[in-house]
Amino acid sequence: MTAPDPVAIRDVSIALAGRPVVRRADLTVGTGAFVALLGSNGSGKSTLMRAAVGLIPYQSGSIELFGTPVADFTERQRIGYVPQKSSAVAGVPSTIREVVMSGRLARRPFIGLATRADRKAVDDAIELVGLADRARDSAALLSGGQQQRVMIARGLAGGCDLLVMDEPLAGVDQHSQEVLAVLFQKLLDSGTSIWMIAHELGTLRHLIDQAVVLQDGQVVYTGSEAGYVDDHHADHHPHLGSPTRQPGVTTEGVWNP
Amino acid sequence: MLSFQFMQYALLAALMTGMTTPAIGTYLVQRRLALLGDGIGHIALTGVALGVLTHTTPIITAVIVSSIGAIAIELLRAYGHTSGDVALALLFYGGIAGGVLLINLAGGTAAQLNGYLFGAITTISSTDLLLVLVLAVVILVVALGLAPQLFAVCQDEEHARVSGVPVRLYSILIAVLAAVTVTVAMRTVGLLLVSALMVVPVATAQQLTRSFKTTVALAMAIGTVAAVAGVTTSYFANTQPGPTIVVLALGVFVLVTPIGTMLRSRRNRRAAAYPESRLDV
Numbered sequence: 001m002t003a004p005d006p007v008a009i010r011d012v013s014i015a016l017a018g019r020p021v022v023r024r025a026d027l028t029v030g031t032g033a034f035v036a037l038l039g040s041n042g043s044g045k046s047t048l049m050r051a052a053v054g055l056i057p058y059q060s061g062s063i064e065l066f067g068t069p070v071a072d073f074t075e076r077q078r079i080g081y082v083p084q085k086s087s088a089v090a091g092v093p094s095t096i097r098e099v100v101m102s103g104r105l106a107r108r109p110f111i112g113l114a115t116r117a118d119r120k121a122v123d124d125a126i127e128l129v130g131l132a133d134r135a136r137d138s139a140a141l142l143s144g145g146q147q148q149r150v151m152i153a154r155g156l157a158g159g160c161d162l163l164v165m166d167e168p169l170a171g172v173d174q175h176s177q178e179v180l181a182v183l184f185q186k187l188l189d190s191g192t193s194i195w196m197i198a199h200e201l202g203t204l205r206h207l208i209d210q211a212v213v214l215q216d217g218q219v220v221y222t223g224s225e226a227g228y229v230d231d232h233h234a235d236h237h238p239h240l241g242s243p244t245r246q247p248g249v250t251t252e253g254v255w256n257p
Numbered sequence: 258m259l260s261f262q263f264m265q266y267a268l269l270a271a272l273m274t275g276m277t278t279p280a281i282g283t284y285l286v287q288r289r290l291a292l293l294g295d296g297i298g299h300i301a302l303t304g305v306a307l308g309v310l311t312h313t314t315p316i317i318t319a320v321i322v323s324s325i326g327a328i329a330i331e332l333l334r335a336y337g338h339t340s341g342d343v344a345l346a347l348l349f350y351g352g353i354a355g356g357v358l359l360i361n362l363a364g365g366t367a368a369q370l371n372g373y374l375f376g377a378i379t380t381i382s383s384t385d386l387l388l389v390l391v392l393a394v395v396i397l398v399v400a401l402g403l404a405p406q407l408f409a410v411c412q413d414e415e416h417a418r419v420s421g422v423p424v425r426l427y428s429i430l431i432a433v434l435a436a437v438t439v440t441v442a443m444r445t446v447g448l449l450l451v452s453a454l455m456v457v458p459v460a461t462a463q464q465l466t467r468s469f470k471t472t473v474a475l476a477m478a479i480g481t482v483a484a485v486a487g488v489t490t491s492y493f494a495n496t497q498p499g500p501t502i503v504v505l506a507l508g509v510f511v512l513v514t515p516i517g518t519m520l521r522s523r524r525n526r527r528a529a530a531y532p533e534s535r536l537d538v
Contacts, residue, residue: 053419054418054419055415055418055419074421076419076420076421077420079419081415081416081419081420082416083413083415083416083419090287090288090289090411090412090413091286091287091288091289091291091411092283092286092287092459092463092469092472093463093466093467093468093469093472094408094412094468094469095467095468095469097468098408098468098469098470099412101405102405102408102409102412102413102416102417102420103416103420105405105406105409105417105420105421105422106420106421108405111402111403114405136467136468137467137524138467138468138524141467141524141525151416154416155416158420164419
């Protein structure tokens with residue numbers, strides 16, 4: 001018997017404030033796979049991901065994490081989550097180490113100090129994202145790309161089997177993207193599954209096992225990343241082909257090559 | 258000075274206030290809810306008046322009413338589609354109006370509430386002091402003991418929820434802790450000034466620190482020094498203790514600010530010296 005898929009989304013519809021946002025979507029993240037969820041702004045990508053990790057309810061269909069319905073899923077340490085536009089900076093200064101330590105919560109008992117294993121896991125995660133020499137610095141001093149790496153380290157600190165990231169590449173500089181590409185390759189080699197929302201795949205393109213494209217809340221493509229760009233679906237790709245013009249919108253101010 | 262019992266009581270109460278207010282205040286500042294303490298202070302006034310009306314110790318009624326108010330603020334924020342600041346405003350005014358109305362019903366005037374609005378630390382009774390001590394210990398145990406969870410909830414709610422942390426429960430816990438803290442500080446600095454001791458020491462400390470842990474510790478130290486020194490100063494200068502404490506705390510803030518600016522620019526220069534940082538724009 002094979003292990004259940006880390007993420008199994010079947011025929012899921014989600015409405016937000018009465019408005020349908022995701023319609024009958026299917027998506028699977030297999031063990032050790034790297035799945036990219038693509039689509040333009042407002043296509044329902046984040047909504048689908050947030051429902052899958054249990055942050056918002058869904059109306060119909062089924063979502064299972066490691067074979068357990070998401071509502072009953074308790075093995076929280078198996079998921080490393082990196083929210084959209086999350087920032088390592090809050091109202092009070094915190095070191096990178098302190099922020100990453102909160103990624104250990106699902107593994108720590110209700111009360112008590114951090115153990116040696118906790119501290120080692122945190123140091124390892126910070127090392128993996130290439131910020132070991134900054135671990136004791138205030139997170140506020142980091143660039144956007146470095147902060148995103150801190151958020152990913154927090155996701156990894158719990159020793160997850162599935163890393164779920166909502167636009168981890170948004171605003172991330174070239175150097176950080178290269179660090180992440182090496183990191184993700186390492187994770188995939190060790191059997192960790194990755195599910196990520198992205199606009200641009202950039203340096204990660206060659207790592208993607210499967211691309212899933214959402215358009216107006218519906219899955220319009222599931223398959224290899226290359227196949228999606230090359231075949232007739234190219235006109236759906238948010239960054240290829242010409243933009244579709246909405247009725248009533250003039251071409252004034254639109255650059256036409 | 259220490260031979261007077263009222264001064265012994267006052268200094269002990271000031272010590273408790275100085276330690277507890279920044280401990281919980283740090284979480285409020287981290288959540289960007291710095292004014293929550295002020296809102297709860299207003300609600301506590303209704304509690305005080307209720308105590309006067311029903312001939313109960315006002316600290317007890319204030320703890321109960323302000324805790325209910327704090328929970329109401331959290332629930333309004335979570336379910337009522339009301340933004341945090343509007344939820345606060347609703348309770349600000351309800352609290353003040355309720356307090357004055359209830360005092361009127363008890364046959365008193367608003368002037369009777371002065372001791373609670375601005376503090377009356379030298380008139381604190383042994384029962385009050387005992388209550389303050391017990392509540393302060395509870396606050397410190399919870400605020401420091403559950404620090405990992407409270408930190409995670411205040412830092413990033415979504416991540417905490419996916420990690421399996423019952424975020425709503427902890428949000429309510431933080432609000433109730435703030436309510437209890439307000440009541441502890443009520444006799445020392447008064448309900449109108451309590452928020453200052455929750456926020457000013459934290460704002461001062463974070464100019465010098467880079468970690469959450471040291472921010473909490475330093476804020477508690479600054480709060481304690483300001484509270485104890487404030488009571489002592491007020492004894493010799495013959496001023497009201499509450500405002501004296503707050504002015505001292507603000508004075509420390511003003512003194513520390515230029516040092517903080519210097520430290521930060523030095524740290525920025527050092528951070529910029531890392532080769533990879535230069536690649537980041």
